Each structure stands twice: as structure tokens, then as C-alpha cells.
Amino acid sequence: MPGISETPRTSRQVSDMPSPRRLLSTSKVYEGRIWDVVSDSFQLSDGTDTLVRDYIDHPGAVAVLPMNVDGEILLLKQYRHPVGMDLWEIPAGLLDVEGEDFVVGAARELAEEADLVAATWNVLVDFFNSPGSSSEAVRIYLARGISDVPVADRHVRTDEEAEIELHWVPLEDAVKAVLEGRLHNPSAVLGILAAAAAKADGFTGLRPANAPWPAHPSQR
Structure with a gap:
């Protein structure tokens, strides 16, 4: 339709990939019977703000x-x-x-x-x-x-x-x-x-x- 831009199409194969980032610190904030909760401080790239994320550390x-x-x-x-x-x-x-x-x-x-x-x-x-x-x-x-x-x-x-x-x-x-x-x-x-x-x-x-x-x- 006129006025609506379309996302460019590509033949590139879609696949999730590892994406290592700079880990500044990590600590366990909760130790459970089956899984723990950890808190990571990291940067997406050099010079960017520090981010903090808490998540469940799970054995799979x-x-x-x-x-x-x-x-x-x-x-x-x-x-x-x-x-x-x-x-x-x-x-x-x-x-x-x-x-x-x-x-x-x-x-x-x-x-x-x-x-x-x-x-x-x-x-x-x-x-x-x-x-x-x-x-x-x-x-x-x-x-x-x-x-x-x-x-x-x-x-x-x-x-x-x-x-x-x-x-x-x-x-x-x-x-x-x-x-x-x-x-x-x-x-x-x-x-x-x-x-x-x-x-x-x-x-x-x-x-x-x-x-x-x-x-x-x-x-x-």
C-alpha cells in the first residue's frame, strides 16, 4: 500500500547465535533447592551503560x-x-x-x-x-x-x-x-x-x- 514501507526481504538463514557481552560482575542472590537466582552486571558494548539483570540459573x-x-x-x-x-x-x-x-x-x-x-x-x-x-x-x-x-x-x-x-x-x-x-x-x-x-x-x-x-x- 502507498505510504507503508516494507521490511526488506533476505535469503539469510534465521538462526539464534551466541552473543558474548562484557560481564563486569556476577553474584548469587538466592540459593534454592533446585535452582538459584543470580545477578549479573554487564555492558552491551564498550562505553555503554552498565546493566543489571537477575535471572534463574537453571540446569535445563x-x-x-x-x-x-x-x-x-x-x-x-x-x-x-x-x-x-x-x-x-x-x-x-x-x-x-x-x-x-x-x-x-x-x-x-x-x-x-x-x-x-x-x-x-x-x-x-x-x-x-x-x-x-x-x-x-x-x-x-x-x-x-x-x-x-x-x-x-x-x-x-x-x-x-x-x-x-x-x-x-x-x-x-x-x-x-x-x-x-x-x-x-x-x-x-x-x-x-x-x-x-x-x-x-x-x-x-x-x-x-x-x-x-x-x-x-x-x-x-
């Missing part, structure tokens, strides 16, 4: 979207106290075992929260959960070739996890639930939409389970 997490041979995905219902709601989620957990391989951690969470093991693993999507206030990096895997953990080897779930309810849902129904605003957990929302997109080429475009994860703090 992994999540798993289990898919059975019928193309259904597994969702689990769990109470989340900060929002005061029962949320439908996918199996997930902290990367709080030092030196543990990422996919090994994901397999552990799948077994503990869903009593399942998987033969085939792929990376669905990587994301920062809340990059304005936390260093938490999350990787979501697609797990297929599903089978049950033997009853004798199953994890005993306690506290909020003791109330977990499991439900297999057609992927298309899960996508509809996301778009209708009925699902809110970020790992579930991203995992469902990523799986729906990846299904277009039969999941052949997905990265292998051991794909590099340079965005995770331990890899930087």
Missing part, C-alpha cells in the same frame, strides 16, 4: 513426546502448584544428574513418569523456556517403538507425581486442543505442534537423538 530439562504405532501420543495430567491447575503435559524432568547424557535423562523420565521405554529416539525441538528471566534450556524428543517397563522395575511415584494420570490421544486431537487454548504446558504445546509439522515428511527430517545442543549452558 528434557521432555519426551511418546508416540505409539497408531500415531497416538501420550499425555499425562499433573498438578502444578504455581498456577494452581492440573495440566496435561508430556513426560519431562530436570537435567540435574551431573554428566548424564541428555537422551539418557529423557529415557529416565519416560520410564519414571510413564512406565515406558522406547526403541527409537529423535530430537523434535529445542527451546528456552523463559529467556528473559531464566537460563533454562529444554530439549523435546520424539520417542517411538514404545514398550512397557516391567511391573517389578517401575518407579514409585510420590508427591504430585503420585497423582499422574496417563492418556493416549490422537495427534490431531492434541493439535486441536492446543489451538483451542485447552493445553498450556510449553513442552506439550511445542512438542505437539512440532510433531504435527514433522509428520508431513514421515518424521524423516528430524535430527538424531545425539544431535548437538549448543544452546544448553553446559555446552557453552
Whole structure:
């Protein structure tokens, strides 16, 4: 339209990149049971004003979207106290075992929260959960070739996890639930939409389970 300028288009590939800045100081202002809060003073460039940002120093997490041979995905219902709601989620957990391989951690969470093991693993999507206030990096895997953990080897779930309810849902129904605003957990929302997109080429475009994860703090 006349009078409206358009943003120039480019063929440049869009990709998030590390951007080191001059760190002047850092301190821990709160030590929690799972994560800490730190305060950093830094400059965007030489000669600019000093900025101070407080944020959660987080170990990161992994999540798993289990898919059975019928193309259904597994969702689990769990109470989340900060929002005061029962949320439908996918199996997930902290990367709080030092030196543990990422996919090994994901397999552990799948077994503990869903009593399942998987033969085939792929990376669905990587994301920062809340990059304005936390260093938490999350990787979501697609797990297929599903089978049950033997009853004798199953994890005993306690506290909020003791109330977990499991439900297999057609992927298309899960996508509809996301778009209708009925699902809110970020790992579930991203995992469902990523799986729906990846299904277009039969999941052949997905990265292998051991794909590099340079965005995770331990890899930087």
C-alpha cells in the first residue's frame, strides 16, 4: 500500500547465535533447592551503560513426546502448584544428574513418569523456556517403538507425581486442543505442534537423538 514501507526481504538463514557481552560482575542472590537466582552486571558494548539483570540459573530439562504405532501420543495430567491447575503435559524432568547424557535423562523420565521405554529416539525441538528471566534450556524428543517397563522395575511415584494420570490421544486431537487454548504446558504445546509439522515428511527430517545442543549452558 502507498505510504507503508516494507521490511526488506533476505535469503539469510534465521538462526539464534551466541552473543558474548562484557560481564563486569556476577553474584548469587538466592540459593534454592533446585535452582538459584543470580545477578549479573554487564555492558552491551564498550562505553555503554552498565546493566543489571537477575535471572534463574537453571540446569535445563528434557521432555519426551511418546508416540505409539497408531500415531497416538501420550499425555499425562499433573498438578502444578504455581498456577494452581492440573495440566496435561508430556513426560519431562530436570537435567540435574551431573554428566548424564541428555537422551539418557529423557529415557529416565519416560520410564519414571510413564512406565515406558522406547526403541527409537529423535530430537523434535529445542527451546528456552523463559529467556528473559531464566537460563533454562529444554530439549523435546520424539520417542517411538514404545514398550512397557516391567511391573517389578517401575518407579514409585510420590508427591504430585503420585497423582499422574496417563492418556493416549490422537495427534490431531492434541493439535486441536492446543489451538483451542485447552493445553498450556510449553513442552506439550511445542512438542505437539512440532510433531504435527514433522509428520508431513514421515518424521524423516528430524535430527538424531545425539544431535548437538549448543544452546544448553553446559555446552557453552
